[in-house]
Amino acid sequence: LSDLTRGFVADYRVFRKGEGCEGATINRDLCALSAFFTWLEEERGEHAARPHFRHEEESAGRERWLSADELRGLLEAVPATWRPFFALMVYTGLRLGEVVGKDGSPALRWGDVRLSEGRLTVQGRTRRLKTGSSARDVPIPDQLASLLAAHRIACPGGPADPVFPHPFTYGQAQKVFNRGCEAAELHDVRVHDLRHTFAVHAIQSGLPLPRLQKLLGHSTPAMTMRYARHAPExxxxxxxxxxxxxxxxxxxxxxxxxxxxxxxxxxxx
CATH class of the missing domain: 1.20.5 (Single alpha-helices involved in coiled-coils or other helix-helix interfaces)
Incomplete structure (x- = not known):
């Protein structure tokens, strides 16, 4: 702990910038370090000298989203077995890691999906230091419910089984998505843009920003405010x-x- 000084933080900033990291990435790293000091104080009763965490300037961020026609073309271009996978992402706004499990997020399991209630539960990240639950409920639209029902027949499983087992992996999803975009002649589109697509269409339909924040699992309102400009006049x-x-x-x-x-x-x- 004695090594975590203001000088260490300054050197860390320089190191991360040298790796090409954006300000937002560096800020998330420093937030994790700040959360560690909070955990030490609240959970362990240890009071260590906390260095000053100055936030880096963040860019507006990349925002590419799909129109209804573009989305239709993409879902038609991907293999039929993958259609429920990408439909789930765009109709719920889930992150890819929240679907297949990555970076501390558990994979979505059938026990999390309640088709009869029209909702699913996204479990919180296991690596977070805060003790409160970060799980959230997300509605399942009818268009998605029918696809998931058919997928469950094709890939049956119990409550503890993943909704999308092997070969539905993080890396394979990106490969299939890229091939689908190429076939649908969609340019400059990434898997994460399906999440942006959900958010933009939600705002355009009149969903209030606080509600969208909960559905996306954003920790602060500022993260959701980027979509405010898409609200209809x-x-x-x-x-x-x-x-x-x-x-x-x-x-x-x-x-x-x-x-x-x-x-x-x-x-x-």
Whole structure:
């Protein structure tokens, strides 16, 4: 612990930049180190000198997303056995590692998928130091439910079995995806862009940012705010109308009118 000084942090920044790492990557590394010091204090009762963690500037980030037509072309281009896999990613916004298991995330298992309820549970990363659960529930649209139901017949398994067993691996998924993009004539598209596609279409459909943050499993609102600019202009006028109605008391009057109607219906003369 005595080696974790401000000088060490400065040298680490230089080293990571020399490897070509972006500011966001370096910030995540330093956040993990900061979380370690917090864990030492809260869980072990050890109070070590905490170095100053200055955040690096982060770029706006890459954002490539697919239109409905592009997505349709991609799903038609990939092998039929892989169609449920990529449909799951784009209809739920899951990370590739959350589907097959990677970087501390367990693979999605059949016990996590509840087709009858129309939802699945993404288990939290096992490597996180914080004690609170980071699991989240994500809805399963009807378009995806039918594909998963057929996939379960083709790949049956118990609650503890992965939804996508071998050969559905991290590396193989990227290879199949790249070949599908080439066949569909989609350029500059990566597997992670399916997650961006989910987020953009969710915002365009009117999903509130706080709800999208929960569905994506973002730790901070700032990570989700990048998608705010995709909100349709029409929603701004609707929001203005709601705010104006509340400030003028119209919302309260409407609520009172509804309450009276319910009372009258329950107690007819």
């Amino acid at each position: 029409a929603y701004f006028s609707e929001d203005a109308a709601r705010i104006g109605a509340s400030l003028s008391g119209a919302t309260d009057r409407e609520a009172e009118a509804v309450r009276r109607a319910v009372v009258q219906r329950a107690n007819p003369a």
